Amino acid sequence: MNQTWDALKDHHAAVEGRPILDLFSDGSRAAAFTAKADGMMLDYAKTNIDARGRSLLLHLAETAGVAQKRAAMFAGAKINETEGRAVLHTALRNMDTPLVVDGTDVTLALRDTYARMQGFAADVRDGRFTGQGGKITDVVNIGIGGSDLGPAMAVLALAPFHDGPRCHFISNVDGAHAADILRGLNPETTLVIVASKTFTTIETMTNAETVRLWMAQKVTDPAAQFAAVSTAAEKTAAFGIASERVFGFEDWVGGRYSMWGPIGLSLMLAVGPEGFAEFLRGGAAMDAHFRTAPFAENLPVLLALVGIWHNQICGYTTRAVLPYDQRLSRLPAYLQQLEMESNGKRVAMDGTDLPYHSGPVVWGEPGTNGQHAFYQLIHQGTRVVPCEFLVAKRGHEPDLAHQHLLLVANCLAQSEALLRGRSLPEATEIMARKGLSGAELDRQARHRVFPGNRPSTTLAYDQLTPFVLGQIIALYEHRVFVEGVILGVNSYDQWGVELGKELALALQPVLEGKTGTEAKDGSTAQLAAWFRS
């Protein structure tokens, strides 16, 4: 921890409890604590960050080496130090700019694969590639984690742009998932994409086998209706998928950063190659903004600094992502992997223990649904939950513009209510008007107090198009990067998922009764015995 961290802690101690609302007595507050990029606006004025807090936070980003690390990442340096890999998902959306890594221009192979994806997607959509019962009507993407959450989120987000086959996603090893998705699908007109960076993930391999057997009941050559997306070409061949339907990528694309490349094939099939290209253009626009905008106007940097302020400095342990955009209903789940798998670490890059907490718990649901569920706690619970609202100026349903207006009113009202709250005198007056008095008035009024002074940010955009979705996702990716650099963690590995995988493998023979439970703790042994009985 350096002096800036200490200065931030001191500053927080000095301003803690100050009403954020008071900051608006400066009429320029709202504009001064808002940043814009290519038609998108991030309002972070409803936080307790003031001019001094912001300048300390910006200093933190500068002294942590964010600019240097940013340059290193975009240049293809091996910043994923624990796996000895570059981090180049940004190259997937900037393929026209040559990028030499280890003596090779990596964009040549990227462009080649991208052209093959475009050709295949067009063939499927136009009916040149068919199933054994005719034109492909449905696509099933089998993948998990980064090979599922991104495309599943984006396919839902871009529903108004769908003009291709219907897309479905199977991820869970729970057979219920495959069973429920496959019910109602016709194997003869279904294309299956097995999406796995490693092509070893047990959930995906198990589901791929299940779906192959399902298809074999109706189709003479199931493999002909399978495509694969992976870094492991030999494994896809061993599974029996012809190389012309295998779309590869390099290990310098992290799973949770991979939807810009072949992992996005299902999205390209749904919205078409041009819609997908727009998504890439949106990501590239955010890359350009991130690389060139001064930190004080830089959306990813500012969003990261708001995160550091709330989590590491104020001590708020979670953050809620609240899209007032029904089609972004899977964004919180997507961000849970992006943010928590990236920055949920306990040691710094050099292996030493972190001197502060790492990334927060990320959670959320779309508004207005959340309002009728968990907002009670956000408004009146004893813990502060920083809220991150997202909202579009326009919906896609011109006939339902009145509903969009209602949606926006609710979004703005929530951040206003969190900021303003309702004092005891205000609550007392309301209850007195209802005829209460004395102790009963006091008791009832206290239940109706909102402490307020609860921070939020609002990300506002014009309309949820492929371009804007690309901007949003790249914004969050770079936010994670900046937070990771400031915390000094490796945002690009995920060792924390390994132990459970190993133990699950070891428990399989125990549950099958082939090995005993001697090596297990009493609780695990008891549970295993119960399932075997």
Ligand SMILES: O=P(O)(O)OC[C@H]1O[C@H](O)[C@H](O)[C@@H](O)[C@@H]1O
């Ligand atoms: O794409 P795959 O190799 O099948 O990996 C799927 C997912 O599983 C792993 O366990 C990791 O935790 C994720 O980062 C990854 O996205």
